[in-house]
Structures are given as C-alpha cells and as structure tokens.
Amino acid sequence: MSSTSDARPASQSAVPDTQRPDDSYPSVAEPIIGVEHLTIGYGQKVLMRDLNFEVRRGEVFVILGGSGSGKSTLLKHMIGLYRPMHGHIRLHGKDIVAAEGEARLAILRRIGVTYQSGALFGSMTLAENVRLPLEEYTDLPDRAMELIALMKLDLVGLKDFAPSLPSEVSGGMQKRAAMARAMALDPDIMFLDEPSAGLDPVTSADLDLLILRLAQTLGMTFVVVSHELPSVFTIADRAIMLDRSTRTIAACGPPKELRDHSDNPVVRQFFNRQPSVSADDMTRPAGIGA
Amino acid sequence: MRSHAAPTAVLEPGPPEGNTAVLRLSGRLDAYSVGPIWTNALAFLSARPGHPVVIDAAGVQYCDGAGIALLLDLLRQPRGAGAEVELRGLADQYHRLFDQFDPTRFTQKPAARLGQVSLTERVGRIGASVLHDAFDRIVFVGESAVALAGTIAHPMRLRWPDALLIAQRVGADAVPIVALIGFLMGVILAFQSAVAMRQFGAEIYVANLVALSLLRELGPLMTAIILAGRSGSAFAAEIGTMKVNEEVDALVTMGLDPVRFLVVPRLLAGFLLCPLLTILADMIGLIGGALVMKSFSVPMVTYFQQVQAAASVGDLLGGVAKAFVFGLLVAGIGCLQGLRTGEGPSAVGQSTTRAVVGGIILIIAVDGVCAVLFHVLDI
Numbered sequence: 001m002s003s004t005s006d007a008r009p010a011s012q013s014a015v016p017d018t019q020r021p022d023d024s025y026p027s028v029a030e031p032i033i034g035v036e037h038l039t040i041g042y043g044q045k046v047l048m049r050d051l052n053f054e055v056r057r058g059e060v061f062v063i064l065g066g067s068g069s070g071k072s073t074l075l076k077h078m079i080g081l082y083r084p085m086h087g088h089i090r091l092h093g094k095d096i097v098a099a100e101g102e103a104r105l106a107i108l109r110r111i112g113v114t115y116q117s118g119a120l121f122g123s124m125t126l127a128e129n130v131r132l133p134l135e136e137y138t139d140l141p142d143r144a145m146e147l148i149a150l151m152k153l154d155l156v157g158l159k160d161f162a163p164s165l166p167s168e169v170s171g172g173m174q175k176r177a178a179m180a181r182a183m184a185l186d187p188d189i190m191f192l193d194e195p196s197a198g199l200d201p202v203t204s205a206d207l208d209l210l211i212l213r214l215a216q217t218l219g220m221t222f223v224v225v226s227h228e229l230p231s232v233f234t235i236a237d238r239a240i241m242l243d244r245s246t247r248t249i250a251a252c253g254p255p256k257e258l259r260d261h262s263d264n265p266v267v268r269q270f271f272n273r274q275p276s277v278s279a280d281d282m283t284r285p286a287g288i289g290a
Numbered sequence: 291m292r293s294h295a296a297p298t299a300v301l302e303p304g305p306p307e308g309n310t311a312v313l314r315l316s317g318r319l320d321a322y323s324v325g326p327i328w329t330n331a332l333a334f335l336s337a338r339p340g341h342p343v344v345i346d347a348a349g350v351q352y353c354d355g356a357g358i359a360l361l362l363d364l365l366r367q368p369r370g371a372g373a374e375v376e377l378r379g380l381a382d383q384y385h386r387l388f389d390q391f392d393p394t395r396f397t398q399k400p401a402a403r404l405g406q407v408s409l410t411e412r413v414g415r416i417g418a419s420v421l422h423d424a425f426d427r428i429v430f431v432g433e434s435a436v437a438l439a440g441t442i443a444h445p446m447r448l449r450w451p452d453a454l455l456i457a458q459r460v461g462a463d464a465v466p467i468v469a470l471i472g473f474l475m476g477v478i479l480a481f482q483s484a485v486a487m488r489q490f491g492a493e494i495y496v497a498n499l500v501a502l503s504l505l506r507e508l509g510p511l512m513t514a515i516i517l518a519g520r521s522g523s524a525f526a527a528e529i530g531t532m533k534v535n536e537e538v539d540a541l542v543t544m545g546l547d548p549v550r551f552l553v554v555p556r557l558l559a560g561f562l563l564c565p566l567l568t569i570l571a572d573m574i575g576l577i578g579g580a581l582v583m584k585s586f587s588v589p590m591v592t593y594f595q596q597v598q599a600a601a602s603v604g605d606l607l608g609g610v611a612k613a614f615v616f617g618l619l620v621a622g623i624g625c626l627q628g629l630r631t632g633e634g635p636s637a638v639g640q641s642t643t644r645a646v647v648g649g650i651i652l653i654i655a656v657d658g659v660c661a662v663l664f665h666v667l668d669i
Contacts, residue, residue, distance in 0.1 A: 122637075137322075138321045138322055138356075140321065140328065141328050143328075147359045147362065148321075148355060148356055151355060151358070151362065151396070152355065184321075185321050186354035186355045186356065217387045218355075
C-alpha cells in the first residue's frame with residue numbers, strides 16, 4: 001500500500017496555526033491511532049474492558065463483532081463522542097479523551113466520520129452538506145468549494161444528485177453522500193460505521209473499491225465497523241473481533257488469517273456463519289422450500 | 291513521530307518557454323493552503339488568453355483533493371485554439387488521483403434545484419396544494435368521525451392505557467401552567483379596570499367585567515391557546531416522528547387504522563380535558579380578581595356576590611361549550627399535521643409549527659363565529 005508521507009517535506013514556510021490543525025505527520029510505521037487499556041460502557045454497565053490495539057497509517061482496519069457486541073460504541077469512543085470509563089485513545093499521538101477546546105477541535109478536523117444513518121443535514125442539498133466543512137474551516141473561494149463538493153460527490157458517484165435534498169435520494173445514496181461530506185477536508189483518518197449495511201451488492205462493491213482507492217492514493221487510514229464479510233475480506237488489512245461474552249477482543253489480525261487459522265470458537269463461528277442454535281432445532285416446516 | 295513546520299502552497303510564474311507561459315505550483319496543496327493562491331492562478335490564465343500555458347507541478351510535495359480541485363479548475367477553463375492549458379510534472383501518486391476526474395465533466399453548473407419553477411407553475415402548484423389540503427382535511431374529519439363513532443359504539447376497542455396516559459399529559463400536566471395563566475389574567479383584568487373605575491366609584495363593577503370576560507371569552511380562549519402550544523405541538527411531533535420512522539406504515543401493514551390507534555385517543559383527550567382546564571382557569575382567574583379587589587377594600591364576599599349577580603350559568607356553559615370545540619380543533623389539527631408529515635427531520639418541525647399556528651388561527655376564527663352565534667341566539 002502506497003503512502004503519501006514520503007512526499008512531505010522536512011520544512012517549508014508555515015501555514016498559520018489557525019488554519020492548520022496540526023503540523024505533525026507520523027511515518028508509515030508509526031501507529032496513527034492507539035487504544036490503550038480502554039474500558040467502555042453505559043453508566044455502570046461495562047461493555048468492553050481493557051481493549052488494546054493500534055491502527056497504522058494507511059491501513060484499512062475493521063472492527064468486527066456480532067450484533068450488540070459494542071462495535072459502534074467503540075467507534076464512538078474513538079471519535080470522542082463518548083467518554084470511556086477508563087483508558088486512552090490517541091489519534092495522531094494526541095489523547096482525544098483528555099483533549100479540550102482547540103486541541104480537541106484540531107484532532108477532530110483531521111478525522112472524517114460517516115454514521116450508520118448517513119446523518120446528512122436534511123435542510124441542505126447534498127452539495128451543501130459537502131461544502132459545510134469547507135465553509136467552516138477553510139478560506140477557499142466560493143468556486144473552489146463548489147468544485148470540491150462536486151468532485152467529492154463524483155468520487156462516490158453522486159455528482160448528478162448534487163442539487164438534491166437528502167430526502168430526495170435513496171438510503172444508499174445518503175450513505176455515499178455522507179462519505180463525500182466526511183472526505184471534504186481530506187482527513188487522514190476516516191471512521192465508517194457500517195458503510196455497506198443496507199446497500200445492494202454492486203453499490204457495496206463500489207464503496208469497497210472507493211475505500212481501497214482512497215487508502216492507496218491518499219494514504220488515508222480507515223477504521224470501519226462492519227459485519228459484512230465479503231466487504232471485510234475485500235478491504236481490510238487487519239481486523240479485530242469483539243467478543244460480547246468475554247467483553248474483550250477475541251482476535252486481531254488479517255481477516256483471512258482469522259478465518260483460516262484462528263482457534264477461537266467465537267471467531268470461527270463468526271467467519272463460518274455458524275448459527276448459535278443447532279440445525280436440528282431449526283427444522284424447516286414441511287412443504288416450504290421443497 | 292516527526293514534528294515540523296507545515297509547508298504552504300506557492301504560486302509563481304516560471305520563465306516562458308517560447309510562446310508558452312509557465313505557471314509553477316509548489317509546496318503543499320491542501321484545503322488549508324490553496325485558498326490564497328486560487329484566485330491568482332485563475333488570474334494568471336485570464337491575463338494570457340491567447341497563449342498556451344503549462345502548469346508546472348513538479349514542485350508539489352503534497353496534493354490532496356483540494357489541490358486536485360485547483361488543478362482541475364485551471365484545466366477546465368474555456369480557452370481558444372492554440373491557447374490550451376497543460377499540466378506537467380505532477381508526481382505519479384497525485385496524478386493517479388487527478389486522473390479520476392475528467393475536467394470536461396466539471397464544466398457545467400449544477401442543474402437547478404428541483405422546485406425552482408416559473409411563477410405560473412408555482413401559482414398552479416399552490417392552487418393545487420390548497421385544494422389538496424382542503425381534500426385532506428375533509429377526509430381526515432370524515433375518518434376521525436367514523437373512528438370516534440366506532441369507539442363510542444365499542445369502547446373496549448380503544449387502547450385505554452394509552453388514552454389515559456395522553457389524557458394525563460394533556461390535562462393533569464397542564465394544570466400548573468393553566469392555573470398560573472388564569473390567575474394572572476384575573477389579576478391583570480381586575481387591576482387594570484379597577485384603577486380606572488375607582489375614579490367613578492365603580493370598583494364593584496370590576497367583578498362584572500372579570501367574571502364575564504373570563505367565563506365567556508378569555509378563559510376558554512387562553513386555555514385553548516395553551517393547549518395548542520403544549521399538546522397540539524406535541525401531537526404533531528409525536529405522530530410526525532412516528533411517520534418519519536415508518537411506524538405509521540407499520541400500523542397500516544398490520545391492518546391497524548392509524549386514525550383509531552393514534553388520533554382518537556388524542557381527540558378524546560382534547561375534547562374532554564379542554565373544558566375541565568377552562569373551568570379551572572375561570573375559577574383561578576376569579577380568585578385572582580378577588581385578591582386584587584380585596585386590596586381595593588372590596589370584601590371577597592361582596593365581590594363573589596357581584597360575580598354571581600353578573601354572570602349566569604349560561605355564561606359559564608357557553609364558555610365551556612366553546613372549550614369542547616376548541617379542544618377538538620386543537621387535537622385534530624395536531625394529529626392531522628402529524629399524519630401529513632413529510633420526510634426528513636425538518637418535516638417534523640414544520641408539522642409542529644403548522645399545528646400550533648393553524649390551531650391558534652382556527653381557535654380565534656371559531657371564537658369569532660361563536661361570539662356572533664351567541665349574540666344572535668341571545669345566549
């Protein structure tokens with residue numbers, strides 16, 4: 001996987017601090033995200049405890065797990081929406097849990113997030129949704145913002161729908177538009193919460209290719225919550241699997257290795273799509289599907 | 291981790307190559323750095339309309355989507371024959387990104403928003419929309435009447451736990467605000483009129499004014515307006531959110547009538563509780579007036595005797611009768627707007643606004659009609 005970090009010079013004339021969120025660029029080998037001794041939950045209820053893992057620059061990292069295992073909750077902790085019960089989450093070496101005010105804003109400006117529902121602003125067109133971060137954080141001229149918005153929508157195949165409201169496009173289109181909005185500022189890290197869920201196989205495959213292309217051409221790092229196995233095998237460099245029963249990480253590694261070599265029964269069951277009840281308990285009624 | 295000063299984008303004219311002008315781009319082209327050079331880059335092209343231009347990007351050390359957009363904007367500029375713009379020197383890794391976009395596909399302005407139509411078409415659409423609204427309302431009134439009649443005929447078909455919960459929210463939960471507003475109305479009416487009437491030694495007639503105003507007009511009117519703000523809006527928001535979340539569709543596909551399921555309990559709550567709240571507002575308002583008159587040295591007994599003499603049971607019942615109608619209207623319009631909610635989160639807000647504004651307008655209009663009717667019937 002290629003990276004853009006080699007192209008970054010040692011020093012040149014600096015952009016004002018108010019414009020640039022951060023001036024540090026980790027190298028390829030360095031972890032861009034570090035999760036240390038993280039315990040998460042709701043109120044007093046612990047969902048996952050003592051999670052430790054790293055995400056490296058430019059890799060596509062997938063968080064796997066069954067329904068209700070805490071994948072999306074972990075993602076929301078990683079982007080600073082929720083405060084963990086214990087532990088640290090470092091993005092670009094900065095602890096998002098401890099960061100406040102401008103420091104927190106600087107971290108957030110370098111990440112892009114898409115949510116399960118898309119979370120587009122309903123009163124704005126798709127193009128206006130994509131323009132919003134550009135208007136808020138840059139001093140680009142109007143024509144530049146318009147062009148960038150169109151380009152981002154073109155990347156996700158929605159250029160012709162730029163003047164449409166979110167309510168005028170399908171759910172899959174809304175997800176893709178949300179991805180375009182998340183990419184507006186070309187963040188270093190993209191967090192995607194179940195991007196393929198609810199999409200048809202072709203659109204889902206297109207989205208997978210887009211993720212790979214962005215990771216390869218821009219060196220973007222992707223953290224993806226998913227349980228769509230075909231998509232996971234296509235895009236993921238590495239994955240962790242959350243286990244609801246032990247409330248910790250069941251396995252970590254490339255998905256194909258996990259599928260073929262893991263001796264953890266939870267991981268095997270997940271990758272082999274084994275039902276939690278025996279086949280004998282689920283006999284097909286006579287006459288159906290015969 | 292390395293830490294260093296971040297480079298910025300640099301734009302400078304290069305030495306011309308014969309007839310060809312050269313524009314050099316270097317440094318870091320990203321969303322934070324290309325803004326200041328964008329206009330100058332376009333101006334460079336505009337100043338050389340008849341010459342070919344080469345954009346030399348060999349010095350570009352980082353280029354993300356915003357940098358690609360700048361290059362694309364320069365290359366998509368309409369130029370005459372022999373005055374083309376050419377890009378060269380861009381590193382392979384960024385060229386791959388650039389190649390994903392065809393400059394010719396970005397020459398057009400985005401199509402006009404759907405809904406940007408001519409005046410004639412707009413007038414036609416508004417006319418059709420008004421007719422459609424009227425039709426919707428008639429259908430809703432009909433459906434509600436049928437569902438109400440069905441519920442009266444078969445009371446056990448009503449989901450009583452839901453109905454009682456809604457009644458509690460509409461009635462019991464509104465008692466403090468209705469009592470407060472009623473009390474303040476009584477106090478203000480009494481005080482403002484007493485100051486003027488005192489000059490003529492007619493303070494005792496303040497009781498007449500307060501009693502008649504509250505019982506016939508202000509009591510039901512203010513209570514209904516409070517109901518529109520509290521419960522009408524809540525009905526529209528609740529049902530509107532259910533509509534957005536496809537819960538109403540789920541009811542329909544389960545074979546359940548949304549009007550019977552959602553509207554009837556709310557109509558009953560509004561119809562039955564608005565009069566009760568009105569009586570409460572009337573009573574508290576009269577007490578407020580009594581307290582003011584006491585400060586004007588009019589004993590409470592005298593005040594209430596005057597109220598009894600001035601206002602008849604008919605005045606009270608007339609106000610209460612109006613409250614029945616107001617309650618039904620407020621609940622009905624709240625439910626109607628909820629069921630007519632469009633798609634998207636803003637649709638719920640629009641429905642809520644329409645429920646409150648429409649409810650208040652309807653209340654005042656019906657109050658005017660009632661005033662004329664009561665006068666004609668000598669009530």
